[in-house]
Amino acid sequence: MVRSYKEGVIMSISSRFSVGVHILALIEINKDGVSTSEFLAGSVNTNPAVIRKIMGMLKKAGLVQVHPGIAGAELVKDLSEITLLDVYKAVEVVQEKELFSIHDNPNPECPVGRNIQNTIAPLFEIAQTAMEKALGSVTIEDVVKDIIEKEKLNH
Amino acid sequence: MVRSYKEGVIMSISSRFSVGVHILALIEINKDGVSTSEFLAGSVNTNPAVIRKIMGMLKKAGLVQVHPGIAGAELVKDLSEITLLDVYKAVEVVQEKELFSIHDNPNPECPVGRNIQNTIAPLFEIAQTAMEKALGSVTIEDVVKDIIEKEKLNH
DNA sequence: ATTACATGTAACCATCATAATTACAATTGA
DNA sequence: TCAATTGTAATTATGATGGTTACATGTAAT
Numbered sequence: 121m122v123r124s125y126k127e128g129v130i131m132s133i134s135s136r137f138s139v140g141v142h143i144l145a146l147i148e149i150n151k152d153g154v155s156t157s158e159f160l161a162g163s164v165n166t167n168p169a170v171i172r173k174i175m176g177m178l179k180k181a182g183l184v185q186v187h188p189g190i191a192g193a194e195l196v197k198d199l200s201e202i203t204l205l206d207v208y209k210a211v212e213v214v215q216e217k218e219l220f221s222i223h224d225n226p227n228p229e230c231p232v233g234r235n236i237q238n239t240i241a242p243l244f245e246i247a248q249t250a251m252e253k254a255l256g257s258v259t260i261e262d263v264v265k266d267i268i269e270k271e272k273l274n275h
Numbered sequence: 276m277v278r279s280y281k282e283g284v285i286m287s288i289s290s291r292f293s294v295g296v297h298i299l300a301l302i303e304i305n306k307d308g309v310s311t312s313e314f315l316a317g318s319v320n321t322n323p324a325v326i327r328k329i330m331g332m333l334k335k336a337g338l339v340q341v342h343p344g345i346a347g348a349e350l351v352k353d354l355s356e357i358t359l360l361d362v363y364k365a366v367e368v369v370q371e372k373e374l375f376s377i378h379d380n381p382n383p384e385c386p387v388g389r390n391i392q393n394t395i396a397p398l399f400e401i402a403q404t405a406m407e408k409a410l411g412s413v414t415i416e417d418v419v420k421d422i423i424e425k426e427k428l429n430h
Numbered sequence: 431a432t433t434a435c436a437t438g439t440a441a442c443c444a445t446c447a448t449a450a451t452t453a454c455a456a457t458t459g460a
Numbered sequence: 461t462c463a464a465t466t467g468t469a470a471t472t473a474t475g476a477t478g479g480t481t482a483c484a485t486g487t488a489a490t
Contacts, residue, residue: 130289130367132373133286133375134285134477135376136477142391146385157437163387164382164388165388166479167481169438169479175437189485190436190437191437204402212285213285215285221288221289223290223294225320226297227318227319227320230301230317233297236422239421240296250408251405267394271390284475284476289447291448311465311466312465313465321450325449327465342465344456344465344466345457345458345466346466378478
């Protein structure tokens with residue numbers, strides 16, 4: 121069978137991350153209402169089970185409070201104390217030191233083969249850390265404020 | 276049927292990148308010899324066709340010279356003028372502005388849903404750029420020197 | 431206690447990126 | 461012409477992702 125799919129589509133970091141940010145921002149903006157998984161799913165446009173799974177990760181990371189049987193989720197920390205990095209770590213979209221994969225089993229008989237992994241790993245780690253540092257400098261408060269700002273602009 | 280696979284293994288950037296760096300470093304270190312796809316494959320420990328494919332990308336990016344029918348590859352630029360970022364771009368492991376994926380079709384009826392993409396995109400872009408900038412500050416020369424250094428240490 | 435409704439979680443699936451592999455056409459030099 | 465090599469397409473196995481269904485568990489209200 122012929123499998124057709126878009127050319128040049130390349131792996132990127134799971135949308136679980138952007139959904140996590142969406143969820144937190146929405147819980148805040150809907151703080152006077154009840155943020156059930158169904159409500160959140162309606163905004164994200166996905167299945168409530170997907171939301172509950174991500175919510176479980178945010179809960180485990182201490183970012184939200186949710187209770188079995190009780191409708192709704194609440195933020196645990198202050199908005200200004202939750203960075204994008206916190207969410208990124210919470211939803212486990214990238215493993216520690218493993219944003220980049222390095223080919224395994226290079227030839228130990230070759231000077232390059234037997235050193236390439238140890239040479240490259242710290243360089244990749246520096247790059248990954250630079251990215252994560254950038255995520256650490258933005259808070260959910262920034263995100264919420266920007267959303268409110270954009271809402272105002274469209275009257 | 277039960278499918279068993281390792282828990283918690285998460286997508287990361289294709290090893291085409293690390294293989295590309297490996298190839299360039301090896302062409303340099305083997306500059307007095309002939310770097311055929313088979314030779315390179317032997318060091319990377321993969322199939323020559325995989326090497327030829329990556330080589331095609333490095334060639335397209337103007338980093339190496341290869342000719343059909345003629346054995347061997349050569350570097351086009353000076354070692355110190357090829358950065359990891361050049362290789363990363365050449366092998367197309369991440370698309371422009373798309374290191375992170377953002378969930379699509381959020382609900383336009385919701386204030387968060389209709390703004391989240393535009394709010395998040397530039398933040399993700401800043402993080403991606405920070406990572407790429409770090410890659411831009413390391414050259415293949417640095418990599419080769421480090422490999423030689425490591426070789427000396429193990430006398 | 432029963433009922434209604436939520437959350438927590440497991441199982442399963444369709445989609446499709448990755449890298450390996452095979453095969454072969456095209457190109458070159460001897 | 462022949463042998464070797466590159467270029468490239470087709471095929472495959474593996475497994476990550478996100479959607480979906482199903483249901484057990486937990487809570488509150490009547």
